[in-house]
Amino acid sequence: MVSYKDAGVDIEAGNEFVERIKPFVRSTFNENVVGGIGSFSGAYRLPSGYKNPVLLASTDGVGTKLRLAIDSGKFDTIGIDLVAMCVNDLICNFAEPMFFLDYYASEHLDIKNASEVVKGISQGCKIAKCALIGGETAEMPGIYKKGDFDLAGFSVGIAENDEVDRTKFVNEGDTLLALKSSGIHSNGYSLVRKLFFEKLNMKFDDKFDRSNLIDTLLEPTRIYVPEFLKFKDKINALAHITGGGLVENLPRVLPDGLGANIYLKNLEIPYVFGYMSKYVEQSEMFRTFNMGVGMVIIASKENAKFITENSDAYQIGEIVKGEKRVNLI
Structure with missing residues (x-):
């Protein structure tokens, strides 16, 4: 049997x-x-x-x-x-x-x-x-x-x-705020694994920044629901920055005729992305990873000020007239 x-x-x-x-x-x-x-x-x-x-x-x-x-x-x-x-x-x-x-x-x-x-x-x-x-x-x-x-x-x-539909709430002159990511989150790991473990031959317990490599790579994705509930009445739109990065995800909440300027000098890029950038082209990094920005908040200037004063959000750019795209400046 x-x-x-x-x-x-x-x-x-x-x-x-x-x-x-x-x-x-x-x-x-x-x-x-x-x-x-x-x-x-x-x-x-x-x-x-x-x-x-x-x-x-x-x-x-x-x-x-x-x-x-x-x-x-x-x-x-x-x-x-x-x-x-x-x-x-x-x-x-x-x-x-x-x-x-x-x-x-x-x-x-x-x-x-x-x-x-x-x-x-x-x-x-x-x-x-x-x-x-x-x-x-x-x-x-x-x-x-x-x-x-x-x-x-x-x-x-x-x-x-x-x-x-949040596109109808987005206006020229609105502020772009970054809610920080906790790290790589959950996108781009085929590239991560190829770089760290095939090209660089690193090990899980190798020291990396302030912890072991595996702990850095498995840092869990930040959940932004608490911030959403806290600032809901002050947010015009939100963009979750996943696969495709800022350049592909932010346009999903932009109406026709408006684009987004993001100023690279404003970005607070975590160590892990800076390290990978030694081996991966910048354009590839920004199309694959969140680069430290897990969620983008679009808000009026007045509401953006309130949000930044009451969270870890910080300004990275603005909404401008033009093609529906992200301009990295």
């Missing part, structure tokens, strides 16, 4: 995993969560107080940053990245994140490692003020190699219908 376990899938391990992560999941619940853990789907009440609400959804992964987490055996922060990549997109359409779901697929379920990942997801959800209301775990021997797994995240937020 052949069992499912003989084929590489351990149902009991899956059940044990669910029990282990329940405290992490429950810690993200709020008054809008309906029911608990273990049903066929997650349920969430729509918040009250909206005049004409619309739901917005975002999904993402963490790219090949996951490869570094797997190879280094460091799983405590990659879940934060997963949440960040979804909720940071939602707030660019003025959606307040409500709930999050994850998908964890592996060759074989390692309960300890998977629990660390979900713990990180729950931490990210708490920062983003959203509930982790469900997820799925799949063991797929024959699809994934031994020790490998993949992650996907899904988040839903709510916004007023007339606030979703």
Whole structure:
């Protein structure tokens, strides 16, 4: 007789995993969560107080940053990245994140490692003020190699219908503010890995800036939901700076006839990007990485002053008449 376990899938391990992560999941619940853990789907009440609400959804992964987490055996922060990549997109359409779901697929379920990942997801959800209301775990021997797994995240937020399209709120003369990134975030890691580990032959525990290299590279993506909620009534538009960098992401919130001037001398570029710039062309750096700017706020001059006085945001440029593009000056 052949069992499912003989084929590489351990149902009991899956059940044990669910029990282990329940405290992490429950810690993200709020008054809008309906029911608990273990049903066929997650349920969430729509918040009250909206005049004409619309739901917005975002999904993402963490790219090949996951490869570094797997190879280094460091799983405590990659879940934060997963949440960040979804909720940071939602707030660019003025959606307040409500709930999050994850998908964890592996060759074989390692309960300890998977629990660390979900713990990180729950931490990210708490920062983003959203509930982790469900997820799925799949063991797929024959699809994934031994020790490998993949992650996907899904988040839903709510916004007023007339606030979703931010381009109509952007005006000539508005100020561009940078909210600092925590590092590389979760984009460009194929280039990162090729540079540090193939070209330069560096090791995870090599000293780099003020920590080990692997700790720098796995620094979790910053979640900007707290800043969004704090300054929502003073923000004209937001741009999440991910793959494509400033030059490709900022134009997504610009109306026709307006462009953005960014002054390079104003940018506070972290050490890791300065180091990589010794080996990578500047144009490639700005098309691949956030260069220290994780989120751009567009605000009127008056509101920009208030935001900079009450956060780590700082001015990097302005909105000008012209082609819908970013000018690096």
